[in-house]
Amino acid sequence: MLQIENVVSDKGSKYAVSGGAVASRDDALAFIKTLKRKKKYAKATHNTWAMIQSDGTQIKNDDGESGAGAIILRMLERDGVFDHIIVVTRWYGGTHLGGDRFRHVQTCVRTYLDALK
Template sequence: MLTLDNILTDRGSKYAVSGAPCGSEAEAKAFLKELKRQKKFAKATHNSWGLILKSGPIKNDDGESGAGNVILRMLEREGVTDHIVVVTRWYGGKHLGGDRFRHVQTAVRAYLDALNA
């Protein structure tokens, strides 16, 4: 499991990104369970994720509407399969509007860069 903490902060909201190789939806659920064993991730407002398997893409916005699609698009563009990426957001009290999608992209980009480093 690779976790990059405090990727960015905007209007009080904080972002982190995590991921690991993953070959099924069951493994994705196990990964999320393991991630949430860390208290701060369990208390996060959103743990949005995406995963592209040979059988097709799966995602979960976890209340951050559209975030899973952003993650999937970036994974498709990079050709990353069988690898879950989770973007975590702790809500800071102010709505971010469309900026939240940019922040999800920034978090996924940081993860992909770290993965390829």
Template sequence: MLILENIISDRGSKYAVSGGPCSTEQEAKSFIKALCQKKKFAKATHNSWALLTAETPIKHDDGEAGAGMVILRMLEREGLRDHVVVVTRWFGGKHLGGDRFRHVQDAVRIYLDHLRDS
């Protein structure tokens, strides 16, 4: 499990991105459960995620409408299969509007760049 914390901050909201090898929806849910064992992540407002498998794309917004699709599209463009990516947001009290999608994209891009550089 790779976790990159405090990667984006905007109007009080803070973002992290994490991910790891995963090939089924059940494994993705287990990944989220393991992530949320860390108290900080359990208290997050949203843990949006996506997974691209050989069988089907899977996404979950966790209340951040559209975030799962943003992650999924980026995984498709990258061709990254059997790897779950989770974007975590702690709401800072001010609505971000459309900027929240840019932050989700930026978080996934940071994660993918980190994978390439490792």
């Protein structure tokens, strides 16, 4: 599991990104469960995630951050990353971010994908 913390801070909200190899929905759910064993991640406002299986099946979970899973999927697809989960974690800081939240999700995913290279 690769974890990168403090990727973005904006108006009190803080973002982190995590990921690792998974081959199925069950693997993805086990990954999330492992991530949430850390109290910090279990208490996060959102743990948005997505993965694309090698057969092309796309799986995502917005975890209350509507549309964020689709952003992760699009970036995985663009980079040709399969059988790998990316989780963007947000701790809400008390101020709504509007559309900036999508830019922050993109920044987190790009940071993660760059770290894989």
